[in-house]
Structures are given as structure tokens and as C-alpha cells.
Amino acid sequence: MKKFLLMAVCLITVAGTVSAQRYDRRYQRRGVRRPAPVQRYDNRGGGDDFYTPKVGLAGGVNFSNTVDAYNSDFSTSTIAGWHAGLTFEVPIAYPLSFAPEILFSQKGYKAETIDGTFKQRTNYVDIPLLAKFRLVPGFNFVIGPQLTFITSTRNTYDDGFNTISESEYNYRGDKSYISGVVGVGITLNRNVELRGRYAIDLDKNYANGNSAIPDYRNQVFSLGLGFKFN
Template sequence: MKKIIILALGLFAATAANAQDIRFGVKAGLNLSNIIKDNGNNNFSTKVNPGFNAGVTVDIPLVAGIAFTPELLFASKGYKATTALGEFTQTSYFVDVPILASIKVAGSGLNIVVGPQVSFLTSTKNKFDNGFGTTQSQYNEDSDRFKKSLLGGVIGLRYDINNKFDIHGRYALDFQKNNEDGTSQTPKFKNQVFSVGVGVKF
């Protein structure tokens, strides 16, 4: 995964070196993550596990009103599940690489953002609370329990307050399941995340 991240950074740099009028930026925000359960042993209800996202962005104008806006983000995702025995919380940490296009709505600061996203798993933390005590387990990127990379998509809106600051909201969904052989301990699911945040361009 480290090689893939280095490759992504290299792509950022190479693209920037060959473009004019580019602008770099930083962004951070709140993730409201949950899952879409697959068929199988998934007889439990889930709810949102709040998290975060933060990282860097590049804004590369292509033609009037359209820009190429890739990002490199560190993000937390996951879900909470209520069971008869207690509450289970799973939090996973990813390096997300959204490869986005920004389409400006004429006459306003509003932009539609859309594009694919590749997510690279770094670690997963499970916590179970039965009301009497808490147990935790953690899996790193070397574990074979989860897929190491997932392809997904992003769609959302960004409002440019001025030429430096913006606010944005978006929805991201993984197109692939977290694993192919789900169990009651590791069910099959797809991550979905609603997020809001702010960005600053330089």
C-alpha cells in the first residue's frame, strides 16, 4: 500500500508540473459513515459511526467551468451495531484518493463534484461493549480479513465562498464489498459516507 500512496503522490506532482493556473489546498471535515449490508448472516441493525476526513487537494482548470480536482485524504469510516448482547463499533481508517471533476454552475459559486475514488485500508478497530465491560481488537493492513483496496464513487456539492474558502458536502459509496466471505464476526458490506467540511486554497 505504501508504494500505491507514493504513486498517488507522484501523480499529483506530475499532473501539477504539467498544468497551468493550478491551486493547491487543504480540507477537513466530518464523516457520517454507515454500511450497506449484503445478503447473508446480517440480521442486525446498524447506525452511524461519526468520524473525520482531512487531506490535500489540487484544483486544475481544464476548460471554462470545469476543473480536475484530485484529492489525497486520510479518513475514518465504519458503523455501530446494536445486538442482543451489547453494542458493537467498527472503525476503519483509509487513505482515500478521489479523482474528481468539478463542474461550476454558471453565475454562482456552486460546483458539482463527481468521480471515482480508490480507498486503501490502513487499519480496523473493533470495540464491543456489553454494559459490564469493553473488549477491543485491532487489525492492520497486513490482515487478510478485509480487502486492502476498494473502488468507489463520489458525488456532491461545493460552494466557493470566495477564491480561497469553500464549504462542501458529498456522498461516497464503495462499489466493492469489504470481503468476499462474510461471517457473523466479519459480515459482508459496502461502506457509505455522508461528509461535510471546509476547504482552503492557496
């Protein structure tokens, strides 16, 4: 019985080899290239480069204002700024990746007071530490904390007649704190992603003890592009 099975295996192997050789010769005589083998779908990574670590660049526009300034009756208007920096993506297990970033980011707000218009623009270094979930191919969701560090701030007062601008390099308030971030990403092609984010400070930012400048929480809506390189 064992000899019979061994003989059968040998015959099948020989037959397969001969068949493949005849198949190749037939395509060669006709001058046609042999069809390429079909690649299998990778369930772990969606058949793409999910498991390849990536580094990239990101940039875009911020729309920011503040909440909980003074009290619920105090409202602020949105001002525009920009953000830019480095992005990283380290796959963990499909569909989860760790996606830290280092960004320069402009935030601030504008408020109408009895003395005129007050506007504050502050520059930050933001370090989001995000969990990234690929929900479906071409679409992802991110969530996580963000470490925020103030680098400089500028206040502008406009009473309708004069505009006074001052840079506060001796800022005495909180210079670092934590925010929360959520967002989505849409893959435009292999290396470009459209990104939308929302971030809000988890604690009040205590300005500098001056009652003219409120304690506040930044909230920022951002829209931009990410460029990935393997």
C-alpha cells in the same frame, strides 16, 4: 482614393492623441485621478481565476455507516469520524476541471446484536479522482471514482458489562477497492469553500472470513471546508 484614406487615418490618430493629452491635463489641473479603465468580463472563466491551477487543504467531519451487511434485515447505526488532506484543481475547459485529492478518512459503523453493541472504526487513505463542474459562479458539482486503501481497523464489543477493544493489524480482507463520489461546493470567499460529499463503496468489503464480522459497503456523508491557494 488611397491617399485620401491614409490622410484621414492620420488625422484621426493625431486628433485622438491630442484629445487624450488634453483629457489628462484637465484631470491633472483639477487634482483628480483619471478613472481606471473598465476590465472586460472573461466568458471563459467567469471573470475570475478559473484557469489558474490550485492546490489546497481540506478537512471536516464524516458520518458513516454500512449497507448490505449480511442481508437486508441487518441495519447499522451511524458513527462520526473525520477527514483531512490535500486537494488539487487543474482547469481543463470552462466549466470543467480535474480535481484529485489525497485524504485520510475515518469510517465505520455501529450495530446492535444479541450479544451487545458492536462498533467498527476503520482508517483509510482515500484518493478521489473527480470531475468538477462550475455550474454558476460560486457553486460547483463534483463526481467521479475514489481509490480507497485501508490502513488500520479497530473493533469494539460492549455487552453491557464489559467493553473489549481489539485492533486488527492482520486484516485479511480487501485492503483496496473503488468507491463512487458525488458532492457540491459553495464558495464562501476567494480562498474558502464549503464542501458536502456522499460516497459509497461499489463492491462489498470482505472483512476477514469471520462470520461475526459482516461483509459490507461503507456509505459516508461528509461536510467540511476547503482552503485553496493559487
